[in-house]
Amino acid sequence: MMKRYFSTLWADIRRDWQLYLLLAPMLIWFAVFAYRPLAGLQIAFKDYSIFRGLEGSPWVGFDNFRELFANDLFIRSFWNTIILSGLGLFVAFPVPIILALMFNEIQNAAAKRWAQTIVYLPHFISAVIVAGIVITFLSPSTGVVNLVIRALGFEPIYFLTQPEWFRTIFIGSNIWKEAGFESIVYLAAIAGVSPTLYESARVDGASRWQMIWRITLPCILPTILIMLIIRIGNLVEVGFEYIILLYQPSTYATADVVSTFIYRTGLQGTQYDIATAAGLFNAVIAFVLVYTANRISRRLSSTSLW
Amino acid sequence: MNAQMRRNIVQTSRIFISLIALTSACQATTALAQEANYRASADPLELTVHYHFRDQYVYTQDWPVEQKAAELTNVRVRNVASSASTNSKDAFNLMITSGDLADIVGGLKDDFNRYGREGAFLPLDDLIAEHAPHIKAFFEAHPAFHNAAAGADGKLYYIPYIQDGTLSEGWFVRQDWLEKLGLETPETPEEVYAVLKAFREQDPNGNGQKDEVPYFSRNLGNTLRLMNLWDARVSGSATYGDFAVYDGELRHPWAEQNYKTAMSNLAQWYKEGLIDPEIFTRGPRAREYLLGNNLGGMTHDWFPSTSTYNVSLADTIEGFSFRPMLPPKTISGDRFEDARRQIVTAEGWGISVANEHPVETIKYFDFWFTELGRQMANFGVEGDTYTIVDGKPTFTEAVLTDSQPVNAQLWEIGAQVPRGYVMDYDYELQWSNEIALAGMQLYEACDCLKPDFMGVALTDNEKAVYDRYWPSILTYMQEMQQTWLLGAQDVDSTWDAYQSRLEQMGYGEVLDVMQTAYQRQYGADQ
Numbered sequence: 001m002m003k004r005y006f007s008t009l010w011a012d013i014r015r016d017w018q019l020y021l022l023l024a025p026m027l028i029w030f031a032v033f034a035y036r037p038l039a040g041l042q043i044a045f046k047d048y049s050i051f052r053g054l055e056g057s058p059w060v061g062f063d064n065f066r067e068l069f070a071n072d073l074f075i076r077s078f079w080n081t082i083i084l085s086g087l088g089l090f091v092a093f094p095v096p097i098i099l100a101l102m103f104n105e106i107q108n109a110a111a112k113r114w115a116q117t118i119v120y121l122p123h124f125i126s127a128v129i130v131a132g133i134v135i136t137f138l139s140p141s142t143g144v145v146n147l148v149i150r151a152l153g154f155e156p157i158y159f160l161t162q163p164e165w166f167r168t169i170f171i172g173s174n175i176w177k178e179a180g181f182e183s184i185v186y187l188a189a190i191a192g193v194s195p196t197l198y199e200s201a202r203v204d205g206a207s208r209w210q211m212i213w214r215i216t217l218p219c220i221l222p223t224i225l226i227m228l229i230i231r232i233g234n235l236v237e238v239g240f241e242y243i244i245l246l247y248q249p250s251t252y253a254t255a256d257v258v259s260t261f262i263y264r265t266g267l268q269g270t271q272y273d274i275a276t277a278a279g280l281f282n283a284v285i286a287f288v289l290v291y292t293a294n295r296i297s298r299r300l301s302s303t304s305l306w
Numbered sequence: 307m308n309a310q311m312r313r314n315i316v317q318t319s320r321i322f323i324s325l326i327a328l329t330s331a332c333q334a335t336t337a338l339a340q341e342a343n344y345r346a347s348a349d350p351l352e353l354t355v356h357y358h359f360r361d362q363y364v365y366t367q368d369w370p371v372e373q374k375a376a377e378l379t380n381v382r383v384r385n386v387a388s389s390a391s392t393n394s395k396d397a398f399n400l401m402i403t404s405g406d407l408a409d410i411v412g413g414l415k416d417d418f419n420r421y422g423r424e425g426a427f428l429p430l431d432d433l434i435a436e437h438a439p440h441i442k443a444f445f446e447a448h449p450a451f452h453n454a455a456a457g458a459d460g461k462l463y464y465i466p467y468i469q470d471g472t473l474s475e476g477w478f479v480r481q482d483w484l485e486k487l488g489l490e491t492p493e494t495p496e497e498v499y500a501v502l503k504a505f506r507e508q509d510p511n512g513n514g515q516k517d518e519v520p521y522f523s524r525n526l527g528n529t530l531r532l533m534n535l536w537d538a539r540v541s542g543s544a545t546y547g548d549f550a551v552y553d554g555e556l557r558h559p560w561a562e563q564n565y566k567t568a569m570s571n572l573a574q575w576y577k578e579g580l581i582d583p584e585i586f587t588r589g590p591r592a593r594e595y596l597l598g599n600n601l602g603g604m605t606h607d608w609f610p611s612t613s614t615y616n617v618s619l620a621d622t623i624e625g626f627s628f629r630p631m632l633p634p635k636t637i638s639g640d641r642f643e644d645a646r647r648q649i650v651t652a653e654g655w656g657i658s659v660a661n662e663h664p665v666e667t668i669k670y671f672d673f674w675f676t677e678l679g680r681q682m683a684n685f686g687v688e689g690d691t692y693t694i695v696d697g698k699p700t701f702t703e704a705v706l707t708d709s710q711p712v713n714a715q716l717w718e719i720g721a722q723v724p725r726g727y728v729m730d731y732d733y734e735l736q737w738s739n740e741i742a743l744a745g746m747q748l749y750e751a752c753d754c755l756k757p758d759f760m761g762v763a764l765t766d767n768e769k770a771v772y773d774r775y776w777p778s779i780l781t782y783m784q785e786m787q788q789t790w791l792l793g794a795q796d797v798d799s800t801w802d803a804y805q806s807r808l809e810q811m812g813y814g815e816v817l818d819v820m821q822t823a824y825q826r827q828y829g830a831d832q
Binding site: 249 | 395402425426583587773774777781782785788789794
């Protein structure tokens with residue numbers, strides 16, 4: 001069985017070697033940056049010292065995890081992560097789909113290209129600069145937002161120090177930054193929809209709205225589902241650099257997420273073992289989420305990652 | 307003997323005396339340079355050095371100061387740290403993890419003490435006793451400095467960069483605004499309140515808008531410095547949010563009763579607009595922005611750099627005068643300055659276990675503690691950046707008038723870099739402007755600095771307790787601090803909950819280990 005598998009694989013490789021060559025960089029990337037570091041996960045079960053190294057550091061079983069779960073700041077950061085990405089998923093996920101549908105409806109090619117370029121651009125701005133823009137915009141004394149609020153006769157709000165505003169700001173600015181770029185995938189999917197479907201629909205007298213609902217959306221549904229599964233897998237991952245740039249001790253209550261917790265206790269405090277434990281815990285949760293989402297998707301729509 | 311003659315004799319003798327003084331000064335310096343015993347090694351020796359510091363510099367053999375030192379000591383260092391790295395701690399950790407230790411390693415105290423006890427760095431005490439007379443003499447003269455630098459086992463694993471002078475920051479106020487509003491320099495909390503209130507309400511910048519920011523700060527340590535007015539302290543050391551010594555007992559200033567009073571009052575001041583509403587997000591350019599736009603009224607900051615605004619803004623803002631003032635008296639009538647310079651810094655260098663020439667290395671380290679070595683570490687290369695005037699190293703005119711600040715020029719040639727050496731305060735005095743000097747004199751005369759908590763070295767078990775509880779407690783303290791100031795929660799009604807929460811989070815346990823370590827380390831001094 002195994003032998004046959006490898007001999008077919010070898011035959012495949014010889015026949016389509018160009019394709020496999022294209023695949024190689026990705027495989028190497030995974031081997032070097034994803035599989036090899038797996039060995040380092042044992043740090044989570046050790047009292048790790050960077051000088052003694054992996055070999056020399058003693059095993060401590062689940063001590064690091066016990067310590068982690070005894071820390072209510074970690075628990076809080078975990079829930080914050082789930083809430084922040086859950087809300088992000090709920091609010092931000094549909095935006096690029098809607099954007100793609102809208103682009104698709106623009107008839108004037110030049111206008112379409114303009115609009116696309118403008119919404120793609122923020123993606124290429126680094127998080128540091130976006131944070132700077134956000135801080136400036138929301139400044140209570142000179143920020144545009146507060147100038148408007150004041151002009152309307154209300155008290156200015158010091159947004160970045162109020163925990164109840166953090167999620168809105170974080171998710172909102174992320175949509176602005178990424179939605180345009182993420183719409184590319186859906187635009188590509190829409191481009192793949194057969195024009196004959198639209199033609200026959202038009203002959204049958206379907207409106208544009210009906211065509212969007214009955215043709216475009218169902219046709220790109222597999223893409224949407226795959227993107228959704230991937231998004232769910234990243235639910236426990238929130239980019240920490242952007243949060244660190246935006247948060248304040250006074251907004252920790254909603255802004256402190258697992259990755260910033262790891263950064264503060266793990267890297268700044270050089271407790272690599274605790275940080276690894278937190279990272280491993282994160283990964284396990286992510287795996288469970290992806291697995292579940294994939295199962296549900298396969299059962300409901302026969303679309304799945306594997 | 308007539309008067310004329312007497313005057314002549316007096317004059318000649320004066321000239322004679324100054325001539326003697328001059329020649330002897332000359333002899334002293336030439337003797338200093340020619341002294342042969344700087345040799346750390348009989349044969350030329352090359353040692354690798356890994357010292358990435360302050361996130362942007364590497365210790366390099368290319369510095370003129372280092373080249374001169376190599377000439378004198380016969381020890382040439384060779385940098386092995388990557389200058390591409392932008393994080394010194396990462397660079398250090400990476401080198402330790404790789405197991406490929408350089409002969410000389412630069413870094414931070416906690417790392418030396420931790421990995422020193424694990425065997426990465428040599429304990430230096432015996433080496434110093436046998437081969438480094440100048441370092442030995444220095445620590446014998448200042449045993450407390452040795453205590454402050456040593457690990458929990460009492461051994462020294464690094465030679466620290468030791469600062470000179472104690473003053474760092476002070477209070478500054480817009481003197482011209484005070485005069486304009488007919489106010490005196492504030493001396494009590496009530497007067498500070500009155501001044502800040504007047505800055506806020508009476509339009510001292512005269513633009514017709516209520517845009518003045520009475521109290522501002524550009525860094526974390528000073529955002530809440532006004533708490534001093536209620537006897538509360540921001541930190542017990544130069545490190546932000548550090549423990550402080552209260553009558554021989556170690557406690558954290560943010561768990562004290564006077565902190566509650568201070569926060570409750572500051573929240574009120576903040577509400578009234580006396581403290582920069584954007585104090586937490588304004589960032590490091592706050593001082594430049596608020597002074598440059600004629601908005602800021604009072605701050606607490608470094609003497610030299612804050613004083614320079616008097617010069618740089620003289621042309622743009624009419625009558626601009628931002629002057630140092632003494633710390634106001636507190637509500638209990640005390641007067642103290644909370645910020646100080648850390649004498650024994652955490653920066654320095656040590657000898658790794660991979661070093662095959664520890665004796666030569668410690669002799670090389672010792673060079674920087676000799677008179678000439680210290681001079682070079684502080685002032686650069688004689689004849690190049692400084693000359694000896696009246697027996698004292700003095701910067702050349704070219705250095706003092708260059709468009710770059712003196713310290714930046716020195717960093718480029720390898721002086722004032724955090725190698726293990728003793729700073730000479732005179733270096734800073736020579737290029738501080740008169741306003742800064744006057745301010746520092748004011749504070750010297752006041753003698754109101756709080757004693758410095760120099761830090762403790764924790765044993766493995768103590769460190770484990772500290773690491774388990776402390777980061778979370780500090781996070782919580784900072785969170786509450788901001789929440790209170792911003793008025794999101796009321797101080798008086800939540801104080802008890804705050805205290806019991808601290809206990810619950812392990813504040814007591816941390817205090818226990820800190821106190822034990824403190825007794826062990828400084829017990830003998832008391």
